[in-house]
Amino acid sequence: MDMSSPSSNSFSCKKLSITFSQRFRSALIWISFASLFEFSCAKLPSKEHQDSRVFEAWDVINQPSRFGRQFETRYENLPKSGMLGTIPWSDYYWPTQRAGIAYRWQLPGSPPFGYSLYSRQNISSMSSEQLAQLSPAEKLDIFMGRFDYPTVSSERKRTYPGAAAWEGLCHGWAPAALEFVEPHAVTVEGSGDVRIPFGSSDVKAILTWYMATRSTSIAVGLGGRCNFSGSLGMNTSACRDANAGAFHIVLSNMLGRAKEGFIIDVARAAEIWNQPVYGFRSRELSRQGASPGAAPGTRQEIIVESEVYYTVEVEPQWNALGQRLERPAVNSIVYRYRLELDAQGQIRGGEWLQESRPDFLWLQQHNGFSDEANAKAIEKIFRASTL
Numbered sequence: 001m002d003m004s005s006p007s008s009n010s011f012s013c014k015k016l017s018i019t020f021s022q023r024f025r026s027a028l029i030w031i032s033f034a035s036l037f038e039f040s041c042a043k044l045p046s047k048e049h050q051d052s053r054v055f056e057a058w059d060v061i062n063q064p065s066r067f068g069r070q071f072e073t074r075y076e077n078l079p080k081s082g083m084l085g086t087i088p089w090s091d092y093y094w095p096t097q098r099a100g101i102a103y104r105w106q107l108p109g110s111p112p113f114g115y116s117l118y119s120r121q122n123i124s125s126m127s128s129e130q131l132a133q134l135s136p137a138e139k140l141d142i143f144m145g146r147f148d149y150p151t152v153s154s155e156r157k158r159t160y161p162g163a164a165a166w167e168g169l170c171h172g173w174a175p176a177a178l179e180f181v182e183p184h185a186v187t188v189e190g191s192g193d194v195r196i197p198f199g200s201s202d203v204k205a206i207l208t209w210y211m212a213t214r215s216t217s218i219a220v221g222l223g224g225r226c227n228f229s230g231s232l233g234m235n236t237s238a239c240r241d242a243n244a245g246a247f248h249i250v251l252s253n254m255l256g257r258a259k260e261g262f263i264i265d266v267a268r269a270a271e272i273w274n275q276p277v278y279g280f281r282s283r284e285l286s287r288q289g290a291s292p293g294a295a296p297g298t299r300q301e302i303i304v305e306s307e308v309y310y311t312v313e314v315e316p317q318w319n320a321l322g323q324r325l326e327r328p329a330v331n332s333i334v335y336r337y338r339l340e341l342d343a344q345g346q347i348r349g350g351e352w353l354q355e356s357r358p359d360f361l362w363l364q365q366h367n368g369f370s371d372e373a374n375a376k377a378i379e380k381i382f383r384a385s386t387l
Contacts, residue, residue: 089320100137107133123194135152222362242361245347278310280309287302306334310333
């Protein structure tokens with residue numbers, strides 16, 4: 001992957017505005033982070049903030065240890081670049097206003113809501129081409145022999161036509177793209193000997209839906225969230241977002257040392273944006289002694305510029321995109337910040353030097369598919385698509 005591509009912002013979807021039914025079951029998960037999911041994909045309610053912080057050391061919601069890793073914190077020992085061996089796959093964000101994964105994406109003229117569902121007898125007489133045009137949710141239900149269509153029904157209850165255009169399932173797509181290899185188009189035999197064609201995006205859709213709504217995975221992360229639009233309030237403590245020092249530690253350790261990806265909310269505003277990160281490159285701009293307002297114990301400050309590479313969404317595709325991704329499927333953004341080092345050269349804090357910065361960082365730790373019938377069905381379809 002060419003890491004010299006210019007940085008810019010691009011369209012992305014955010015988290016869906018529903019509450020996760022899953023309960024986070026780890027001490028690593030902190031209440032402030034879990035509450036982000038309660039407003040997933042919707043604009044967050046604004047509230048008053050007062051900024052009483054003077055120093056730039058990270059606070060309790062910015063501890064790098066919240067990622068559950070033993071991170072190297074000594075600046076000189078940290079790599080200046082890193083890249084995953086596999087770029088997270090790009091796919092559609094399954095908009096809420098288009099019925100999520102119940103959208104018949106190969107029939108764009110078809111109404112997203114309220115279309116008639118086919119009986120078992122109807123399905124048995126349909127051609128492969130006709131079956132291919134059904135929605136991912138329909139295909140999953142037909143594969144399971146569920147002609148009461150529980151997945152379609154669930155999606156119709158969850159979604160609504162009046163949703164904002166950007167609302168969707170990015171909180172499922174981002175971890176799914178990091179966790180699972182890219183599925184290919186496949187035809188699988190479901191209940192009643194029905195052979196069901198799944199496009200690559202059909203399989204991606206059900207993986208996305210599973211990670212967003214059904215997965216028993218544990219989410220961990222750090223950072224706050226900024227609820228302000230525009231410049232007003234951008235310098236309050238809530239809008240300092242993920243501490244710059246903690247961000248650099250996670251970035252360099254996860255991508256540079258462990259070769260693991262994670263997810264960032266790239267937008268510093270009320271809307272939540274989620275992108276799977278797959279690479280970075282940092283360069284040191286300058287060094288100086290501790291300045292007024294630095295974290296306690298700071299002996300040296302280093303100004304760093306890091307370009308972060310991430311995957312973005314595209315329209316659904318029948319065939320897999322593969323690893324030769326280029327814009328608009330991938331993008332990058334440059335962050336500039338100051339690191340604060342103690343006498344031992346360990347990063348103790350940091351400060352952002354620009355308004356553009358990530359709100360928070362997170363990672364969904366997949367624990368395998370659950371024993372639910374739809375989870376096992378999704379696993380079978382996914383395994384078949386990777387043979």
